[in-house]
Amino acid sequence: MIGGYALVQRSEVSLKSIMLVPLVTFVLALLGSMVLFGFLGAPPLEVLYRLLIDPLASAYNISEVVIKAAPLILIAQGLAIGFRAKVWNIGAEGQLIIGAVAASVIPITFPESQNILMLPTMMLAGMISGAAWAGIAAALKTRFNASEIIVTLMLNQIAVQILYFLINGPLKDPMGFSYPQSVSFPPVAMYPLLSGDGVLRANASIFVVVLLSIVALIYVTRTFSGYTLLVGGLAPSAASYAGFSAKKAVWITLLIGGAAAGLAGVGEISGPIGRLQPSLSPGYGFAAIIVAYLGGLHPVGILLAGTFMAIVYVGADGAIIDVGLPPAAPVIFQGMVLVFYLASFALVQYRIVRIQPEARA
Amino acid sequence: MFQIIRAPLLGAVLSMSWSGALFAQEPLDVAIVAPNAIGDVGWDHEVVRGKEVLEERFGEKINVTVIDSVGEGPNATRVMNRLVANGTDVLILGSFGHMSDGLALAKRSPELKVLHIGGYQNLPNFATFTTRHYQASYLCGMAAGYATKNQQLGVVAAFPLPEVLGILNAYVLGAQSVNPDLKPVKVVWLNAWYDPPRDRSSAESLISQGADVIYSLFPGTPSAVATAEEKGVYAVTTLSDNSAHAPTKHLCAGQANFGVVYADVVQSVIDGTFEGKDIFAGVAEGAMEVAGLSKDLTEEQRAAILAKQDAMRDGSFDPFTGPVMNNNGSEAIASGKTLNSSEIKSMDFLVEGIDSRLQN
Amino acid sequence: MMDTIIFVLAGAFATATPLLLAAIGEAVVEKTGVMNLSVEGMMAFAAAVAFAVTYQTGNIVLGFGLAVGASVALSLVFSVLVLAFSANQIVSGLAVGILGLGLSSLVGRNFENLTMMAPANLSPPVLSELPLVGLILFQQNAITYLAFAVAFLTWWFLARTRHGRITKVVGEDPAIAHNLGFAVIRIRLFAIIFGATMSGLGGAYASTILTPGWSDGLIAGRGWIAVALVVFGTWRPLRIAFGAYLFGALLLGDLAVQATGFSVPPQIMTSLPYVMTIVVLAAVSRNALLIRLNAPVSLGQNFRPSK
Incomplete structure (x- = not known):
């Protein structure tokens, strides 16, 4: 209701227009970034080439896209289940960290182990501990009605401090000259690489991610509890009518989200990083929120959105080196994508109508 | 830019x-x-x-x-x-x-x-x-020992890593070498490479406890140095001459010159003689030097510092020569012994006269 | 020892100032039912702009002005998304926050690691010479006094004025407020702009007075502490002011304790504000009446005046 205009929700939003949103976002973000990059003195077309084409132009770059996409998609799939039910888990970053820290205890305790069960055990440990960390928010929400938004936000900050404490103390490599990092993990703690030559870093974790995306798809479209979570978001009463209490929805969605983020944490330490260190994630937990939204909170959409974001990330690193883009540019681009998405999403959902003067009370 | x-x-x-x-x-x-x-x-x-x-x-x-x-x-x-x-x-x-x-x-x-x-x-x-940043640090320690009026030095340090401990220890040994009346040196560990507001608060905290020379040991920013200038106490820094951030109170800096080593390495690549070795370069190689010495130091004091630097250059003096006591009361370096490179690089003690404990 | 105590007690005011400003701003926004999670981004952008302008022109007033402008500009993007397009508040806040952080790195890039002199603190003639109290209370920067004054005025506004009560009604039940004839969207817009102004002041204070220098990442989570403070203070300005002072003292206490030779794991001190916030939130949310008295009921929900 600004300037005599208001948005009125369309009674029916066609599937076609929903599909249009990412496309509009994409075009707007590209235009916006061309203006921005041009302003920063980088040739816009060159930058576009680096951002979108170059990341797919070599086996190495594609492998990097896979590495980057895996955690984004995994976390976003978990978060989307919660977001659909209007459970606001903003704490994936902390859940990722806790998952990684807990899982890292195994290879740090048995650095010489050759037991092939180590990685599966770590994955389990990561999921359980990530879920447990998110479970704190679920418990406080269901027992005390404490906002999960605030609690998960706070738990992010606390998780970082726990990581710092442990990596400067018990989990530190005793032979590492007291630098804050753990021993390198043994091969059995690592995801197997997809190519044997050691050049490409992409590893088997992507299969886990794709598999879980399929599970998520089946869960939300084919199962009763997935359906109720979908309904639960729309109206609490509808969810309870379907025999599914609001409390249960809070627990299930937070535990799933936490487990997914924890597993993503294992993917980082058992993948590209190969040890525990103070910086585990360049904000995957927050970027995954963007991915979840960009993917329309739908498992297939998230798969596409995660891949797109990964392409842009990898492309941005190239653009920084090759065309002199400032390192802040990809961050701004990320923010821009989300802003445009939110705006264009609103525009397909609502119609702009002129309000008659007498209608304004 | x-x-x-x-x-x-x-x-x-x-x-x-x-x-x-x-x-x-x-x-x-x-x-x-x-x-x-x-x-x-x-x-x-x-x-x-x-x-x-x-x-x-x-x-x-x-x-x-x-x-x-x-x-x-x-x-x-x-x-x-x-x-x-x-x-x-x-x-x-x-x-x-x-x-x-x-x-x-x-x-x-x-x-x-x-x-x-x-x-x-x-x-x-x-x-x-x-x-070998500890060499310049010893020299700056001498400057601090000369300059302090309260006999109280304060150090804002990043992480208790071996390299940082070496620099801190040498600093205190340098100060003690010219000033026998020094009170135990106070240290604040930031446990971060990069947190400007804490750099500043740490310096303020040390100044409030009477420190009149602040050593900014590897914090990521010149905040502690600027704070010292503002509060009218001396600032000592690592890596770069920070005189621009403390025009009147910059006492001494360890100036690093990485380029000297880069050039040697690039030359070795051109000559085909590159080796995957461990380079530990200091005053002798031109990779470290003392810089930004305050005008408040007397001619004699500056000369003493520069003479010590010359002694380091020709190898006749080494800061880590025993006897040196650990601040837990035990002996850290035996009399007549000089630490070798790998001992310096794995340093895990604080010398006597430092008012701080290591966690592990 | 006395010096250390005075350092912590006096320093806590300075450390608390940016937290308090941003938290009061956010509290007012949340009182109208809007949650703006871009505080960290707004503070960072404002801090970069304030330092850049003040460093270039030597005019700190101009620096503060443009910093507030930058912060408000970001908040207008947020307002369009949330108020005009009814986009999700949480996601919109995060999006604008990311944008702000990116812009702060961009603006600050040419000013990395530069420092300047902090402007002198106020020291009113008689008061500042009082023993102890003078040192602790009356040798602070003008902005610090402003921050506590803003907290008090906000309390007065919300509790004692008609407009304050309207503001709260908007946050309690926007539909009723609308039916009573109040312009819900406009009130929320004003609140968001006020919040951005406060975040902007807080950010500018951080980079020009508290730590007169710029480095990327200068705000270092202070925006999130401010968001926590609003909850810790149960949306009440005076409690928030108390909380800000407490958090400020905690941040300094760690350093002061270290300098006396003892050592507490710094991570424990750093976590404390967040842990305390969770505890307080659980305690006030537990009781339906308590939470109704404190937290705005419609927090996070958009409102569209459909009819």
């Missing part, structure tokens, strides 16, 4: 070429990777300043690319790989956190030569480099 990256623009699709082979006429491609944004003083500034020395010495024979704000983590690997794919022959890595990624890259690309600053692992094509 946006154009700080002078990259060889390779046009269209980059092939996955891992060869860093030298062709007769082609200039040698050198890339320097710095972990943070580049300021006018401090770690990243010094990492990148080495470029000037290289360009001056080798001119057209080399091409130097600088990339900043590449912290540790998965992105660092991608950036390094990209540089190598673009044809980089010599990669200079400016952060401890670049170590494992750099090692992996060096293993895969035998033609590539890597110089890593601040690490401790080597490969035939992966050399490491640490400055």
Whole structure:
């Protein structure tokens, strides 16, 4: 209701227009970034080439896209289940960290182990501990009605401090000259690489991610509890009518989200990083929120959105080196994508109508 | 400033070429990777300043690319790989956190030569480099010992890592060598490389406890130095001459010159004599020197400091010569013994006269 | 020892100032039922702009002005998304926050690691010479006094004025407020702009007075502490002011304790504000009446005046 205009929700939003949103976002973000990059003195077309084409132009770059996409998609799939039910888990970053820290205890305790069960055990440990960390928010929400938004936000900050404490103390490599990092993990703690030559870093974790995306798809479209979570978001009463209490929805969605983020944490330490260190994630937990939204909170959409974001990330690193883009540019681009998405999403959902003067009370 | 990256623009699709082979006429491609944004003083500034020395010495024979704000983590690997794919022959890595990624890259690309600053692992094509910053620190300690009126020194230090402990210990030994009346030195550990508000608060906290010389030991920013200036106490710094941030109260700085070592390494690559060795360079090599000495020091005091520096240069003096006591009461360095390089690099004690305890 | 105590007690005011400003701003926004999670981004952008302008022109007033302008500009993007397009508040806040952080790195890039002199603190003639109290209370920067004055005025506004009560009604039940004839969207817009102004002041204070220098990442989570403070203070300005002072003292206490030779793991001190916030939130949310008295009921929900 600004300037005599208001948005009125369309009674029916066609599937076609929903599909249009990412496309509009994409075009707007590209235009916006061309203006921005041009302003920063980088040739816009060159930058576009680096951002979108170059990341797919070599086996190495594609492998990097896979590495980057895996955690984004995994976390976003978990978060989307919660977001659909209007459970606001903003704490994936902390859940990722806790998952990684807990899982890292195994290879740090048995650095010489050759037991092939180590990685599966770590994955389990990561999921359980990530879920447990998110479970704190679920418990406080269901027992005390404490906002999960605030609690998960706070738990992010606390998780970082726990990581710092442990990596400067018990989990530190005793032979590492007291630098804050753990021993390198043994091969059995690592995801197997997809190519044997050691050049490409992409590893088997992507299969886990794709598999879980399929599970998520089946869960939300084919199962009763997935359906109720979908309904639960729309109206609490509808969810309870379907025999599914609001409390249960809070627990299930937070535990799933936490487990997914924890597993993503294992993917980082058992993948590209190969040890525990103070910086585990360049904000995957927050970027995954963007991915979840960009993917329309739908498992297939998230798969596409995660891949797109990964392409842009990898492309941005190239653009920084090759065309002199400032390192802040990809961050701004990320923010821009989300802003445009939110705006264009609103525009397909609502119609702009002129309000008659007498209608304004 | 946006154009700080002078990259060889390779046009269209980059092939996955891992060869860093030298062709007769082609200039040698050198890339320097710095972990943070580049300021006018401090770690990243010094990492990148080495470029000037290289360009001056080798001119057209080399091409130097600088990339900043590449912290540790998965992105660092991608950036390094990209540089190598673009044809980089010599990669200079400016952060401890670049170590494992750099090692992996060096293993895969035998033609590539890597110089890593601040690490401790080597490969035939992966050399490491640490400055003997403790030498300059001893000299600045002397300056602090001369300048303090309250007999109270305060230190704002990053992490209790061996290199930092060495610098801190040498500083205190230097101060004690000229001032027997010194009170136990107070230390605040930031446990961060980078937290300007805490740099400042730490300095203020030390000043409130009577410290009249503040040693800013590797905090990421000149905040502690500027605070000292503002509060009217002396500032001592690491890495760069910080006089610009404390025009009247800058007492002394350990000035690092990474470029000297870069140049030697690049020369060895050109000559084909590169070795994956452990370089530990200090005053003798020109990699460290004392700078920005305050005018408040007397002629004699400055002369004493510079004489000590000369003694370090010709090898007749070493700060870590026993007897030195540990601050827990035991003996740290036996009488007549001098610590060797690896002992200095794995230092895990604080000397007597430091009012702080190590956690582990 | 006395010096250390005075350092912590006096320093806590300075440390608390940016937290308090941003938290009061956010509290007012949340009182109207809007949650703006871009506080960290707004503070960072404002801090970069304030330092850049003040460093270039030497005019700190201009620096503060443009910093507030930058912060408000960001908040207008947020307002369009949330108020005009009814986009999700949480996601919109995060999006604008990311944008702000990116812009702060961009603006600050040419000013990395530069420092300047902090402007002198106020020291009113008689008061500042009082023993102890003078040192602790009356040698602070003008902005610090402003921050506590803003907290008090906000309390007065919300509790004692008609407009304050309207503001709260908007946050309690926007539909009722609308039916009563109040312009819900406009009130929320004003609140968001006020919040951005406060975040902007807080950010500018951090980079020009508290730590007169710029480095990327200068705000270092202070925006999130401010968001926590709003909850810790149960949306009440005076409690928030108390909380800000407490958090400020905690941040300094760690350093002061260290300098006396003892050592507490710093991570424990750093976590404390967040842990305390969770505890307080659980305690006030537990009781339906308590939470109704404190937290705005419609927090996070958009409102569209459909009819």
